[in-house]
Every structure is written in structure tokens, then in C-alpha cells.
Amino acid sequence: MADTASTSLQSLLVEAKDASRALSVASAAARDAALQAMSRIVSDNVEPIVAANAEDLARGVSEGMSEGLQDRLRLTPDRIRALSQAIEDIRALADPVGDVVRGMTLPNGLQVSQVRVPFGVVGAIYEARPNVTIDIAALGIKSGNVVVLRGGSQAHATNTVLVSLLREALVQAGLPAAAVTSVDDFGRDGARAMMQGRGLIDVLIPRGSAALIETVVTESTVPVIETGSGVVHIFVDASADLAQAVDIIDNAKVQRPSVCNAVETVLVHEAAAQELLPMLGARLEKSGVVIHADERARETLPSAVLATEEDWAREYLSLELAITVVDSLDAALEHIRTYSTHHTEAILTADMTNAERFLNEVDSASVIVNASTRFTDGGEFGFGAEVGISTQKLHARGPMGLPELTSTKWIVRGQGQVRA
């Protein structure tokens, strides 16, 4: 019985790999037609999707699922129509496949070019977010990849309906159904087979909690792109424009606190603390932010909670913020080195030398001078769609767009050349 299950799991992955051949040679027009069919089938099936989603939600509620998780899981008719539109938006993006990255003619006449090609099979492991099913499938097909999905047990009914609709759309458009493959019926064995699927899965993208990402990175023999969490810092230098600093920090914390590029710790140069902190405290209080401050910051922020060592490493993802006063830029850099998750850090300063030092010495995917940390975002950078924000250094770093879902291939055209 277990053997039959693992055979059929393996055969699913082999089918997906085989389908990647068809996808890799499908024209952009054929892939776009499939995306159009996918968009249409999602908007045409709001009712069955809502019904399946209600099933997942009811099970979640009975198992005590938090309000936040329920919200991430919930698909309303409006949200479903937005997902259908998101597929259309992805279809409208420029096709990365076939782009020539660089090229040259060698002295012996060989014409060499490096061109973008699909990875082949992109795996995604995520949790309780059925929108990711649509998102990754659309990004995958647009970039000529097959996607293999493990969407988690909490969204199982919803994802089953979504995947079955997407596969129907693929077939309508003349592409193999296996171009969108789910291993959710196999529970954790499905995730394990993906993580160990060398030769079948070309790259694996975990999206979700730090624990999920840690598991995938540790257990995978397949290459992983880490899309990590953000303990994001803003350093207010002695020379900063303080009114501007208050606006930027408020925006970076409050505009959308639940996302990875929201600020979590503010470091204030001691020369700016006495003037800045009362203004900042008043603004953040108005925005409903709970401040965790160290002893020195509490001198001018007496109503703040006393910060503990744990606060410096916390990604609150909520209306909470840690504040510390530091002696110098060096002390700020040292704090950031210790606690940063290498996502985004910003300096607010009027001093060019300090700005340059911060840009050079902070080892993060995105380093910002005098602007909100919320700008580290594929949409803001003009990528049109975002696969995630990579906090690792290999292959992709920072916001990932469609080109980051491709590999390259060297094409060499000769006229009989041999090596001397």
C-alpha cells in the first residue's frame, strides 16, 4: 500500500518532468493562451472555489485556527476575481524566455550567446495561502516552467479545486495538464519527495514561516531559493532630517505592518535621540504602535515597554517596534550585523560619508538611504510580479521577478571549428 503510494507519487514527479519538455519549447503565444484560459476558468468558477474554501475554513475553525490564518486562507468572490485578474496581469508581462543575456563572436569565428531558458520544474512548498497556488502557477507557466505544488493540509480542499481548474485550462489550451502538478494528496511524503527530487525538481521555493523555510533548506538536496523573513532596521544618524525621519519610520512600520519589508527595529544616534524620540513616540502612539525601548531610549520615551534581548531578534509583523539608542554609526552597524536577517536596512542621514559606509558595509539584499524600507518590493521596482524576496546570495537576491525563474544556456554556432 505504501509502496503503491510512493510509486504513484514518483510517477507524478516524472510526469511533471516530462511535461517540462513541452513547456520549454512552447511558444510565448501558446503559454499566454494557457494563462488566458487559466484566468477565465478561475473567474468562471467562483462558486465551487468558495464552497471548497468554506470546507477548509470550517475545519480550521473547529481546530482553533487563528483569525490571522483564517484571513490568509479565506477566498471571497472578490478575492477570486482579483486572482483571475492577477493571472491576466502576469500574462501581459514581457516573456523572459529567449532573452540574450550576453553574446560575443570569438576570434575563431564562433558565435557564442547566453540565452534565458526555463528552469524546467519549479517546486513550491507553502502554507494555508491558496492565492500562492494561482500566483506560482501563473508565474511558472509564463516563464516556461512546470510547477509542482505542496500547499499544505489547511488549504487542501481549496487547492484541490484550484489545481484541477488550472489543469483543465492547460488542456483546453493544448498544454499538458501535468504542467501544474500538486502532491498534496500525499501529505508530508509529497513535500519530502520534492525536497529529495534531484533530477526531477530543478529548484524549490519555500514560502511561509521561518520554521517551514528552515526545514526545506535543511532537508533538501534540490537547490532552494530562500525567501526569508525580515528583521528590518532603520538607523537614524546624527545629521538626519528628523521630521522626515518620523514620516519614514511611521510609514515603514504602519503602512502595512504584516509584511517582511516593514521595519522592526529603529536605531537612533545618541546625538539625535533627545530631539527625535519625543516626536517619534507621539507619532507612533497616534498610529497605535507599541514601542519596546532600551534603557537609554526610555529616558525620553517613558511610556515604552522595556525591551528585552529577544526584542532585537523579533520580526513582529504587527504594530510593535523596538527602539535602541546607539553611540555611533559603528555601533549601529554592529547591532545590524548581529540581528539582521539580511533583507532590508535603511540609513536616514545628511552625511554622504556615512551613507556610503552604510551602503557598502551592510550585507543585506536591499540597502536604502533616506526612504522607507517598504520600497524593497518587486511591484515598486517595476517587475510587474513578484516571486518572493530572496534573502540568500545565490542566483537571486532581493525582489525576484520573472527572469529569476529562469536559468541560462550557452548557444555556440560554428562553421567547423576545432581547438588547436
Add this chain to the structure above:
Amino acid sequence: MADTASTSLQSLLVEAKDASRALSVASAAARDAALQAMSRIVSDNVEPIVAANAEDLARGVSEGMSEGLQDRLRLTPDRIRALSQAIEDIRALADPVGDVVRGMTLPNGLQVSQVRVPFGVVGAIYEARPNVTIDIAALGIKSGNVVVLRGGSQAHATNTVLVSLLREALVQAGLPAAAVTSVDDFGRDGARAMMQGRGLIDVLIPRGSAALIETVVTESTVPVIETGSGVVHIFVDASADLAQAVDIIDNAKVQRPSVCNAVETVLVHEAAAQELLPMLGARLEKSGVVIHADERARETLPSAVLATEEDWAREYLSLELAITVVDSLDAALEHIRTYSTHHTEAILTADMTNAERFLNEVDSASVIVNASTRFTDGGEFGFGAEVGISTQKLHARGPMGLPELTSTKWIVRGQGQVRA
């Protein structure tokens, strides 16, 4: 005792990580000065290097080391001077650090640029090739990286001397000695600490046998760049220029048979077999090549050894070659899909449609039309130096030069922008 050893191993890796901060902000001039000192110290110390190497060789011989391995391990005065020159050559290459990959000004005035930055700490695990010690150290320093090396027990005495000289040169040039760090004193524990060194090692490059690479890929939680083996194919289409085909195949097999881009299997379209194979057989015989042919190829190559199933998957790395006759381009593509290691494949043809199909459908790092497979090479592509040839799809694919030893960072310069 074991605890002390693992503490000091860990502290070596932490020192290397700390040194990466100094390297990442060192100017190109400072890094070049270190390379100059490294080159000089190697050429000034031919005698101690030869003496240490003689020790390794004597131990190898007493343990029954093969001639081939002895040759890879051996450092003669000429080879040492060539290594010193290789460091100079790497110094003369363009600095990849700080290159702007792309940039834009957003509608809100934010200036965004993606710039090349060093990885930080590059680990290398390799076997019995002391030249790799010099090579990786020089490429690493040139690209602003710290290198951590595990060079294997067979070259232990040689690598100890080389690393100690390189560290002396770094200090002379004002850079931290830890920028070249060896974990060889810790044996396999050293390799294990590197493979599990998340946060301390940024990328790991294994160089050596397929078994070594497999171990590193399987056991690492650190990102790995696979530099794999090459079961390289040439397909001779019905329309190929047959005299040219004989020249190309002979070159691809014979010019340097021990390397990964040498051809291992030739597939011949049945329409070309009868005319091509006698010519090809005669040429290869003259070059001393042993041919393993399938039944159909043996009809015109009666003196060839009968190929077994295993021959199709073998990387001979010697003057042996497998030959099969196929019915069609499709059959050739199917054979390549089954046995290729995704390194390099070539088609010899006069038919444009078939050339395009081969270029599109073969999923290898380098795909070649009408030229020798020996051109898949960083030197030939004009990179000046080669870190290795990646057969994976993430980060780098095909010949890797200095830019492939870097990551990128997004730099954002604002004037107070916040998100709406």
C-alpha cells in the same frame, strides 16, 4: 578533547567570516596588491613547496596511489612558477565588484541600482590537486571573497605550506590572514563543518570526482554550485559535412581526452553511417582511440568493441569513445535525454531546422552547432580564468568566471520617499 577541536574549528570559520567584512570593503587596488604578494611568495618558495610535495608523493606511493593521481598531485619547479604566473594573470583581470548589473529611477524619484558584491565566504572542497588551492585563493581574493579550503589528506603537506605562504602574503599586503583559511587539520570534520556552516559559508564549490560532488550536494545545508562531470555527445545528422565531422570528432576526443568537455558518445544518423563510419574509424584508430560501438555501427566498424548499456553512461576521460547509429534526430534527442549529464552536446548538420531543434530541445549548459565540444571553456569564452563549469541551473550554468563568484545587492537612494 573533541570539544576543544570542534570549538577551534568553529572559531576558524568565525574568523573567516569576520575577515570577509574587511575583504568586502577592500579596494580593488588593495586586493590586487595582495595578489601580487601572493604571486611573489609562491615563486620565491619553490624549494619548500617541492619538499612538502615530495612528502605527500612519498606517502601516496607507499599507499599505492595511481600514476594519474600522482601526476595531479605533483608540483615541479616549472609547475610552481606557472602557478605564480596564474595568480598574476588573475590579478590582471577586470574587477567584478561594484559592477552595476541594472539600474533605474522610479517614478517617485528613487534611484535604484543592482550592484555586484562579493559572496563573502566561498568554501571549496577538492581532492589531491594543490593547484586548486592557489587557483581558488586567487580567484576568491580577486572577487573580494574569503576562501575556506578543504584540500584533502593526500595533499596535506603541500597545501599546508601553500596556505601558510598565501596567508603571509595577505598580511604583508595589509589584509587579514584569515582571508585564506584551511580546515585540513580537522580532516573530515572540517569538510562537515563547512557543509553545515549556514551563516558562516556563503557558497560551497566541490571540485573532484562524481562521488565527492554527490556527497557535498547531499550533505550540505549551505548553497552548493555543482561543477559536474561530462558525458558529452556529438550527433552527426544526415546532412552533415562528413570530412568536417571526422575532424571535429577527432578533435573533441583526442585533443585532451581527460577533461570534462571531451566527447564520450557519438550518435550517427543512419543515412550518414555507411559513408562516415569507415572514415571516422580510420582516423580514430590513427589517434589511438578504442571504439565501443553498438551492433549497427559495428556493421561498418567491425574491429570496434561491442558497446554495453554501461558505455552510454560512461565518462571515459581517456582515448575511448562510444558510437551508436540512430534512426532520426528524435532518437538522438531521446538518447541524449537519457544519458546526458547536461554539460555539453553538439550537432553537426547542414539543416537549419534540425540545428534549431537541437539548440532548443537539448537541456545542457552548452549546446553547439558544427564545432568541437572542447570550446565549452572559460578560457575559450574569454573569461580569463575559470572557476569551474557548472552543470546545474541555479546561479551559474556552464563556464564560470569571476562575476559568477559574486552576488548582488540592491542600492536605493531616496530623498525622503514613503509608500502611499
